[in-house]
Amino acid sequence: MHRRTFAALVSALLLGSALTACGSDDDGGATGDNTGVTLTMLMGVNNIYPEQQRQWFTEISGKFQQETGATVRFETFASANDELTKIQTSVVAGQGPDVYALGTTFTPTAYATGAFVELQKDDWDKVGGRDRFLPATLGISGPDEQHEVGIPFASRPFVMAYNKDLLTAAGIDKPADSWDGLRDQAKQLTKDSTYGLAIGYADGFDPWKFIWAMTTQAGTPVVKDGKAALDGPNTKLAYQSYLGWLATDKVVDPAAVGWKNAQAIAAFGEGKAAFLPMVSASSKVTLDKSAVAGKYAYAVMPTIPPGATALPAGGVAATSILSGDNVVVAKYSKHKDLSLALVKLLTSEESQTSYYKTFGELPTNQAAAKALGGDPALAAIVDSAGKSVNTPFTGAWGQVQLALTNVVVQSIPDLSAGKVDDGKLTGLLGQAQSTAQGALDKAK
Amino acid sequence: MFLPGGVLTLLVIVVPLAVALYISLLDLDQYSIREWVGADFIAFDNYVEAVRDSHLVHAIGISLGYSALVSLACVPVGLAAAVATQDRFRGRGLVRSILLVPYVLPAFVVGSTWRIIFQPDGIANRVLGTDGLWLNGPRSFWALVLVQLWAGWPLVYLLAAAGLQSLDATVHEAAALDGAGWWAKLRYVVLPQLRGPVSLALVISFLHNVNSFTLPFVLFGVPSPVDVEVLPVLTYVESFQNFEFGLSVAMAVVSLVLVAIPMAVYLRAVRLDTGRERGSR
Numbered sequence: 001m002h003r004r005t006f007a008a009l010v011s012a013l014l015l016g017s018a019l020t021a022c023g024s025d026d027d028g029g030a031t032g033d034n035t036g037v038t039l040t041m042l043m044g045v046n047n048i049y050p051e052q053q054r055q056w057f058t059e060i061s062g063k064f065q066q067e068t069g070a071t072v073r074f075e076t077f078a079s080a081n082d083e084l085t086k087i088q089t090s091v092v093a094g095q096g097p098d099v100y101a102l103g104t105t106f107t108p109t110a111y112a113t114g115a116f117v118e119l120q121k122d123d124w125d126k127v128g129g130r131d132r133f134l135p136a137t138l139g140i141s142g143p144d145e146q147h148e149v150g151i152p153f154a155s156r157p158f159v160m161a162y163n164k165d166l167l168t169a170a171g172i173d174k175p176a177d178s179w180d181g182l183r184d185q186a187k188q189l190t191k192d193s194t195y196g197l198a199i200g201y202a203d204g205f206d207p208w209k210f211i212w213a214m215t216t217q218a219g220t221p222v223v224k225d226g227k228a229a230l231d232g233p234n235t236k237l238a239y240q241s242y243l244g245w246l247a248t249d250k251v252v253d254p255a256a257v258g259w260k261n262a263q264a265i266a267a268f269g270e271g272k273a274a275f276l277p278m279v280s281a282s283s284k285v286t287l288d289k290s291a292v293a294g295k296y297a298y299a300v301m302p303t304i305p306p307g308a309t310a311l312p313a314g315g316v317a318a319t320s321i322l323s324g325d326n327v328v329v330a331k332y333s334k335h336k337d338l339s340l341a342l343v344k345l346l347t348s349e350e351s352q353t354s355y356y357k358t359f360g361e362l363p364t365n366q367a368a369a370k371a372l373g374g375d376p377a378l379a380a381i382v383d384s385a386g387k388s389v390n391t392p393f394t395g396a397w398g399q400v401q402l403a404l405t406n407v408v409v410q411s412i413p414d415l416s417a418g419k420v421d422d423g424k425l426t427g428l429l430g431q432a433q434s435t436a437q438g439a440l441d442k443a444k
Numbered sequence: 445m446f447l448p449g450g451v452l453t454l455l456v457i458v459v460p461l462a463v464a465l466y467i468s469l470l471d472l473d474q475y476s477i478r479e480w481v482g483a484d485f486i487a488f489d490n491y492v493e494a495v496r497d498s499h500l501v502h503a504i505g506i507s508l509g510y511s512a513l514v515s516l517a518c519v520p521v522g523l524a525a526a527v528a529t530q531d532r533f534r535g536r537g538l539v540r541s542i543l544l545v546p547y548v549l550p551a552f553v554v555g556s557t558w559r560i561i562f563q564p565d566g567i568a569n570r571v572l573g574t575d576g577l578w579l580n581g582p583r584s585f586w587a588l589v590l591v592q593l594w595a596g597w598p599l600v601y602l603l604a605a606a607g608l609q610s611l612d613a614t615v616h617e618a619a620a621l622d623g624a625g626w627w628a629k630l631r632y633v634v635l636p637q638l639r640g641p642v643s644l645a646l647v648i649s650f651l652h653n654v655n656s657f658t659l660p661f662v663l664f665g666v667p668s669p670v671d672v673e674v675l676p677v678l679t680y681v682e683s684f685q686n687f688e689f690g691l692s693v694a695m696a697v698v699s700l701v702l703v704a705i706p707m708a709v710y711l712r713a714v715r716l717d718t719g720r721e722r723g724s725r
Contacts, residue, residue, distance in 0.1 A: 085684060091478050109687070112474045202579070204665055255565040258579060395474050399686050406667040413581030413669075416564065439686070444475045 034070035039338055042086060043101035043325075045076040048285050052358050064345055070338055080106065080205075090330065091115040098333035099342060101325045104140045105391055105401070107150045111142060112395025112443075116149040116328040117336065118142070126340040127151055128347060137364040139322045139390035150326030151343050152364035154355065157384040158209065158320035159298045161268060161276040161283060166194065175275060178304030179214060179241055182275065186251035189274040196251035198273035199242075200264040201412060206278050207242065208404035209321055214238035216389060218305035219314030223392040223400055226443070228436035230403065231429045234305070239429070241306040243411055243420045257416045268292065277301050280323065281360050281381050298380040300387070318389035324364065399439035403432040468694040474687035483690075490694035498682070499673055500695050504702060507675040510585065511653035514592045515646050521593075522600025522645065523638070527630065530608050540605075547598035555662025558591045562663075580669040588660060588672050592653055599652075600645040607641035608634070647710060654703055675699050 046053040053076075061072040075097060077083045083106065090096025091113050102110055110116055117123065124130040130138070133152050142148030162175050170189050176182045186196020200206050215222050218234040229235060246252040253267060265283055268276035269290030276283075278301070287296055303317040304310060311317055327346065329339045345351060349371075352363035356372065362385055363369050373382055391397060407428045414421050467480075468490055476483035494500045529540055546554070561567045562578035569575050578587040611634065619629045657676035660668065666685065668677050675695075682692035 081684060088477060088684075088687075092480060109474055113478050114475070115478050202665070255563065257577060258563045258565075395687075402667055402681070402685055409580065409667050410670055413577055416577050416581070442473065442475075 034068050034338060037070040037335060037338065039064075039070055039072050039099065039335055039342055040075060040097040041072055041099040041101065041342065042075045042077060042083075042097040044083065044103070045078055046359060048282060049359055056355070056358060060345070060351075064342055067345065068338060068341055070335070072342060084109070087113070087115075090332075094332045096330065096332070098330055098335055098339045100328050100330065101153055102150070102328055104150070104322055104324050104326055105397065107140050107326045107328070108143075108391075108393045108395055108397050110328055111147075111149050111393075115331050117331055117333075119148050119151070123340060126337065127344045132347070132366060133364050134366050134369055134385070136322070136386055136388055137324065139388070140393060141326060143393045149328050151328070151347060153325045153327045153343075153346060154359075155324040155362035155364050155369075155385045156280040156282065157323055157362070157381060157388050158278050158280055158301065159380050159384045160301045161279055161287065161296050161298055163268070163271065163274050163292055163296050165295045166271075166274040170274075175299045175302075177302050178309060179302045179306045180309075181304075182302050183241070183245065183249055183251065186245070186275060187249060190251045193272065195253050195267075195273050196275060197245055198264040198268045198276045199245060199252050199256050199278075200259040200261040201246065201257050201408065201415065203260045203264075204405065206261055207408040208401050209278055210242050211235065211238045211404055212321060212391065213301065213318055214241065214305045216318045217303055217311065217315050218308070219312050219316070221316075221392070222404065223394065223397070223436070223440065226394070226440050228400065228433055228440055230407075230433040230436055231426075236425065236429060237306050239407060239411070239425060240420055243408070243415055243425075247415050247418055247420045254416065257412050266290075268296075271295075281362065281378070284360060284377075298377075300380055300384045303387075316389055317387060319384040319387040320389075322388040322390040324361070394440065394443050396436070396439035396443045400436040403435045403439075407432050464693050465697065467690060468697050470690050472689040472693075477687070477689065480689075486690070490690045491698065493691055494694045494698055498691065498695065499678055500675075500698060502670075503673050503675045503678040504699060506585070506671070506673055507654050507699075508702075510589055510592070510674070511650050513589055514596060514653050515649040517589075517593050518597040518600045518649055519642060519646065521597040522602075523604050523635075523642070525597070525601040526604035526608055527634065529605065543601060544598050546595045547602075549595070551595070551656070551658035552662045554591065554595050555659050558587075558594075559663055562587055579664055580671075582671055584664065584669050584672045588663065588674075591663065592656065592659060595659070596649055596653065599649055600642065603641040603645040604638055607638045611637055647707070651703070651707070654699075 057072075057074040061074075065071050077086055080103060083102065086096070087100070087102075087106075087110060100110070100116075119127075134155070137152035137155055138148070141150035141152065160175060166189055167173070167175075167185075170185075172185055172188065176185050183196075189196040212222060215229070215232075215234050215238050218238075220229055220232055220234040222229055222235060246254065246256060253272065256264065256267075259267070261278075264273075264276060265279060265286055267273050269287055269292055271291050281298075287293065300319040303319055305312065305315065308315075327343050329336060329343070333339055346355075347365055349363075349365050349367040352365040352368040353371065355361060356363050356368070362378075362381065363372065369382070369385075372378060392400075394400075407425070410428055411420070411425065414424065469485060469487055470476075470480070471484040471486045471489070472480055525543055529536055529543070559579065564575065564577060568578055577583060615633055615637075616629070619633050624632070655676055656674075657680060660672055660674050660677050661680070664672050664677075666677065666681050668674070668681075679692045679695050679699075682688045682695060686692075
């Protein structure tokens with residue numbers, strides 16, 4: 001009797017799993033009958049507003065069900081590394097989420113796998129038309145206009161926060177527009193226990209953005225036309241400036257060699273630093289609850305590279321990397337039209353405005369962005385969004401980024417000893433150059 | 445009779461190992477992962493690149509060095525704790541539980557906590573009166589050894605305590621009758637009996653430390669400082685951040701071979717593979 005019940009249970013289990021594995025192959029399209037169809041969307045977990053995000057998931061699924069009859073199930077990833085791992089496993093397995101919300105800097109890597117839908121004209125029409133988006137946000141959707149995979153979803157440009165009170169007390173009316181000027185202002189502002197700049201040298205993501213900005217502004221970007229320029233003089237100068245803030249200029253707290261971005265924000269929030277570069281609007285939440293609430297403002301970061309007093313010929317006045325989220329649709333998805341309909345919903349003016357109001361991330365929808373232009377607290381951020389420049393669109397960018405960060409990591413011991421060793425820096429840059437160029441050569 | 449265990453072993457160990465060996469012969473990266481079976485076959489190019497161009501040799505040196513150091517250092521600490529809690533005393537149960545805490549804490553909790561302790565303005569520097577970096581630079585190697593030792597010694601303690609339980613009480617009595625003091629008893633009676641458990645603890649501890657990924661990853665992050673570039677973190681960076689799957693699998697295979705050889709020799713020497721005592725047939 002026991003063996004028979006056991007066998008019955010096992011076969012029931014097997015049958016059940018076999019049935020669920022056979023999903024339905026077709027849906028009713030974006031307008032037909034889609035009851036019972038569930039789309040899956042993967043996006044990053046919002047640690048600042050987790051409750052609101054859960055609520056937003058339910059709202060979107062409800063709205064989508066009203067429009068098309070299908071529901072949306074959301075999966076989240078905790079960090080950029082998790083996101084990459086999820087993409088890899090789904091790409092190999094040929095199944096997984098239908099729609100992904102990717103960080104912009106990862107869009108080139110996702111494109112390189114060839115696993116995401118390249119949007120043709122009628123695909124763009126299905127998401128509401130390519131011209132409903134801010135032109136600047138389309139910069140990292142694909143290598144060129146004919147091969148775009150990313151639909152811009154949210155914009156998180158980088159800006160600098162500054163302590164208005166500290167600046168007024170020192171007689172400075174606004175932050176400088178050149179990196180050298182900023183350094184001089186920081187020197188003026190470093191006294192007693194306050195420092196001019198709060199920098200997270202040990203952060204895994206911040207350092208390379210400074211180097212990228214300075215070299216792009218100098219007209220010699222780290223990657224151009226498949227060639228890496230990490231061992232060039234401007235790159236070296238960028239590193240010397242960045243590392244020099246702590247080592248030689250002494251305008252950064254010596255403990256910053258161990259700081260991640262969150263610790264730099266905390267130091268600024270305690271009023272211990274005058275400038276806090278390389279933050280996004282998400283810092284607003286933390287700073288509004290800190291000791292400097294009401295005493296700080298945002299400004300765009302300097303656009304004139306180190307060693308110059310005006311933008312050199314060939315230089316690009318980039319205020320920030322093109323930063324935010326793109327949405328991509330997986331090629332293996334069985335519900336492509338429905339997925340595009342979901343993207344259309346997410347990027348509509350109404351959804352984008354409400355997303356901004358809940359999470360503080362700028363819209364990529366032109367109409368929604370225009371409506372926000374009036375808010376003075378956001379002026380610098382919206383300005384930065386418009387002047388953002390995209391990082392190079394190559395599948396090798398991940399390795400280049402890692403090589404750039406690695407130079408900073410290996411320079412930290414010298415940094416805390418108060419020097420920037422010229423020979424060592426040259427050696428590290430040489431290694432970084434060969435790693436980056438090797439990765440670029442393999443790019444297909 | 446072999447079937448369930450054999451099938452499981454096949455599925456969980458043999459098949460992934462075979463696939464890994466195959467991948468190590470392919471040019472597998474983000475461009476070819478989608479149709480991975482069709483990726484270019486490049487034979488041993490990955491191995492050449494791993495040994496010649498990457499940091500593999502350096503990482504192996506660091507991993508083996510720090511694992512050996514930690515495993516050896518764990519032995520006296522673990523033994524001392526086992527011997528000290530051997531005799532019954534009031535509160536022994538509580539003491540034994542507290543001693544196990546470092547071992548049962550998850551690695552990322554240990555890493556996060558020690559990361560805070562090792563900050564330039566953190567407790568470590570304040571207590572020791574030093575300043576400077578623990579999480580980067582030459583001291584980072586010792587930071588890793590220290591934390592891994594702190595988290596790993598209870599294993600030796602556990603195995604040694606278990607070994608001590610199996611000691612025959614009459615041996616102790618005989619030694620006492622012969623007038624042996626506690627040091628002589630420890631040296632000539634207790635420790636020789638513990639050779640088996642301690643050897644096992646050494647082997648397990650060494651393997652665990654060589655493969656330990658979470659602790660160095662949480663403590664030092666990626667890219668890792670050159671002094672603590674351990675093998676698991678290097679392999680992780682190559683595959684999950686650089687998308688060089690073929691290369692990272694070749695690295696993993698090289699490290700497997702390198703660790704398997706001394707392990708096999710060692711296991712043979714202590715007869716752990718046959719279970720027979722040394723000197724018997």
